[in-house]
Amino acid sequence: MQLTLEFGGGLELLCDSKKIHNVNVEIQNGEDKLTMKDLLSWVRTNLIKERPEMFMKGDTVRPGVLVLVNDCDWELSGQLNTSLEEKDVVVFISTLHGG
Amino acid sequence: MEQERERNGRLCCLCSGRAALRRPKTLQQLCRECFFRVFEDEIHQVIVSNGLFTRGERVAIGASGGKDSTVLAYVLAKLNQTHDYGLHLFLLSVDEGITGYRDDSLETVHRNQIQYGLPLKVVSYKDLYGWTMDEIVATIGKKNNCTFCGVFRRQALDRGAALLKVDKLVTGHNADDIAETVLLNILRGDIARLSRCTSITTGEDGPIPRCKPFKYTYEKEIVMYAYFKRLDYFSTECIYSPNAYRGFAREFIKDLERLRPRAVLDIIRSGENFRISTTAKMPEQGTCERCGYISSQKWCKACVLLDGLNRGLPKLGIGRSHGVIGASRDRNERNGGKTIESKQCGTLDF
Structure with a gap:
């Protein structure tokens, strides 16, 4: 599945200082869809190069990291259960840096 | 298509457009345009009901180039126009002399100066004190440098404000920051600061009062506003900041907020309602x-x-x-x- 991932608010520093990543994420064997939960564990394994604790806590994002799926707050779409589709844009923004 | 509806079917509770976010303060789901309006209106209400400004005043906005001060500058400039406050607004930045951090964030402030049409004044530690933070860290190491920086910054803002001959200084401290400070002051037993850290205006007896128009504004909403408006801000952690103690308090507040977003406002209210014993x-x-x-x-x-x-x-x-x-x-x-x-x-x- 082709997805565009964008990291902001300092999170880009955890993945080679690159803000926008066009990625191809395979749906796991035996699953019929890709959820945000799957995507987060994929991101953690494949994109985050340092200090993963700045991005994740447990199986979800660290509190203070905002997530938008197609420019919509993931709190409205079911957070980890949000299912993703081809060409979706997922944005992660940390609120934890400076003011 | 079923999923599409599930994902995008939430409607704005004000206009029935496509909702873009859930407000932590009220749990309302709002579309982008309604969010902008509600966000700006609330800040306007805070400004009016607390009498933060008087027509004709010169007001400096403490601008670091970060999200809070960038949104504050944008919103204040906008409200000043739409509600005709009659304020003269300025951006005031402090150059601590931290290579690879403040020099980059100051470039953001320079861009904001042009984008928002607000005059900018930069005061530097080097000019005021004869030392840059880089030089201080080279001398003292990375242990207590935040003490120097914090003390120097507070004074630098006041001195910059005096140079600009402003009547007030506003800062971008948001509700999450204030809740965190309440908690830290309790943890430190710092009664003097506990009693004043929730005041929306401080230093009224001093030369330049400071105020915090974002006192009731959630960090999430500030960042969402900046994101949806595509505001240009800088977000890198200070290269010298270990920030351990405050970091724990911050994380704790964020954890509480995830469970119950109102916790942030409730902590602020607790801070406001503390009674300081007269024997202290x-x-x-x-x-x-x-x-x-x-x-x-x-x-x-x-x-x-x-x-x-x-x-x-x-x-x-x-x-x-x-x-x-x-x-x-x-x-x-x-x-x-x-x-x-x-x-x-x-x-x-x-």
């Missing part, structure tokens, strides 16, 4: 004999720290027992004059 002695305000800045001691903290740096004894002024100035010292030692040791970062030092 509060530090008396005076002025520094050396530089004239407000101080509860003979010398202000910046002068003590600077004196240490210049004499090659940078540990002076760090920690509880200073032993340099002696006089008038012990009254403050007794009543909690242990003002800044263990403060990790002074950005949020009210």
Whole structure:
């Protein structure tokens, strides 16, 4: 599945200082869809190069990291259960840096 | 398509457009345009109901280039126009002299100056104190540098504000920051700061009052606003900031907020409603004999720290027992004059 991932608010520093990543994420064997939960564990394994604790806590994002799926707050779409589709844009923004 | 509806089917509770976010404060789901309006209206209400400004005033916005001050500058400039406050707004930035951090964030402020049409003044530690933070860290190491930076920044903002001849200084401290500060002041037993850290305006008895129009504004909404408006802000952690103690408090607040977003406002309310026992002695305000800045001691903290740096004894002024100035010292030692040791970062030092 082709997805565009964008990291902001300092999170880009955890993945080679690159803000926008066009990625191809395979749906796991035996699953019929890709959820945000799957995507987060994929991101953690494949994109985050340092200090993963700045991005994740447990199986979800660290509190203070905002997530938008197609420019919509993931709190409205079911957070980890949000299912993703081809060409979706997922944005992660940390609120934890400076003011 | 079923999923599509599931994902995008939420509607704005004000206009029935496609909802873009859930507000932490009210749990309302709003579309982008309604969110912009509600966000700006609430700040306008805070400004009006607290009488933060008077027509004709000159107001400096403490601008770091970060999300909060960038959104504050944008929103204040907008409200000043739409509601005709009649304010003269300025951007005021402090250049601490931190290569690879402040030089980059100041570029953001320079861009904001043009984008929002607000005049900018930059004051530097080098000009005010003769030292950059890079030079201070080279001398003292990375242990207590945030103490120096915090004390110097507070004064630098006041001095910059005086140079701009402004009547008020506004900062971008948001509700999450204030809740965090309430908690930290409790953890430190810092009664003097606990009683004033929730005030929307402070320093009214001093030369330049400071106020916090974002006192009730959630960090999430500030960042969402900046994101949806595509505002240009800088977000890199200070290269010298270990920020450990404050970091724990911050994380704790964020965890609570995830479980119950109202917790942030409730902590602020708790801070507001604390009654300070009349037997607790509060530090008396005076002025520094050396530089004239407000101080509860003979010398202000910046002068003590600077004196240490210049004499090659940078540990002076760090920690509880200073032993340099002696006089008038012990009254403050007794009543909690242990003002800044263990403060990790002074950005949020009210």
